[in-house]
Amino acid sequence: MKIKVFTLFPEMLRPMLSQSILGRAIKNGLIEVELYNIRDYTQDRHRSTDDYPFGGGAGMVMSAQPIVDAFAANLPADFHGRRIYLSPRGQTLTQRVVEELAKEEDLALLCGHYEGVDQRALDQVIDEELSIGDYVLTGGELGALVVIDAVSRLIPGVLGSEESSEDESFSSGLLEYPQYTRPREYRGLAVPDILLSGDHAKIARWRRDRALELTYERRPELLENIEMDKKDRLFMKALREKREGEMP
Ligand code: 4GX
Numbered sequence: 001m002k003i004k005v006f007t008l009f010p011e012m013l014r015p016m017l018s019q020s021i022l023g024r025a026i027k028n029g030l031i032e033v034e035l036y037n038i039r040d041y042t043q044d045r046h047r048s049t050d051d052y053p054f055g056g057g058a059g060m061v062m063s064a065q066p067i068v069d070a071f072a073a074n075l076p077a078d079f080h081g082r083r084i085y086l087s088p089r090g091q092t093l094t095q096r097v098v099e100e101l102a103k104e105e106d107l108a109l110l111c112g113h114y115e116g117v118d119q120r121a122l123d124q125v126i127d128e129e130l131s132i133g134d135y136v137l138t139g140g141e142l143g144a145l146v147v148i149d150a151v152s153r154l155i156p157g158v159l160g161s162e163e164s165s166e167d168e169s170f171s172s173g174l175l176e177y178p179q180y181t182r183p184r185e186y187r188g189l190a191v192p193d194i195l196l197s198g199d200h201a202k203i204a205r206w207r208r209d210r211a212l213e214l215t216y217e218r219r220p221e222l223l224e225n226i227e228m229d230k231k232d233r234l235f236m237k238a239l240r241e242k243r244e245g246e247m248p
Helices: 014-018 020-027 064-074 095-102 119-125 141-152 200-218 220-225 230-246
Strands: 002-007 032-037 081-092 106-111 128-131
Touching (some): 002 141, 014 141, 020 141, 064 106, 064 119, 095 141, 106 141, 200 220
Parallel strands (some): 002 032, 002 106, 081 128
């Protein structure tokens, strides 16, 4: 997948793209990320990228011209992919959306700053708006990084076999069960015995139960979309009864 990012601050993204799993994925050619500085496409001698909002109000608005020209200069006529503006007005990014994006050949991400982008630029070069959550960032760069990160880990080969937890599909849609590593005892706190038992069926059941329990306690709405087998349903029944027994 090739991801083109249009931003006034490409240096904000570079460190994240050079490290760890993303750094390796790019080095191995599994994803390509190209950063374009919108300022390189300005035409005035001050290289200005923003201006005052028509109608008044606080802050600045990013001008249409450099953005439209940056896209025109760098998206091939046959661009195959989605052109996305990161914005709190957009559709909220979920794992389902991430899965859809991961199927694309290419992505173009526009990062806005200040009070946003001249609507005419969005009308000309953007297919959709995407929000990484209901809060306000100083700019779209962190949003773009979140999209790149979440999409990349779904691309075959990006996660090594060590990282691509096979259990993830098993409990997907549920909150993750707790993990432990050495030592077996830390500050008097022991690792649950079952994880040391070597009984893989029992361990899988224990993890599934913990995932169900955590999800029930913290995010019960997620359980509506979970397929449950007989053992799951029995465990959930016991959970609910235990909870009712604790009710005042
Ligand atoms: N998920 N921001 C966009 C500029 C802006 C301001 C107003 C449109 C209207 C964000 C988010 C986000 C901050 C990026 C404001 N654009 N991006 N920027 N939440 O908060 O992606």
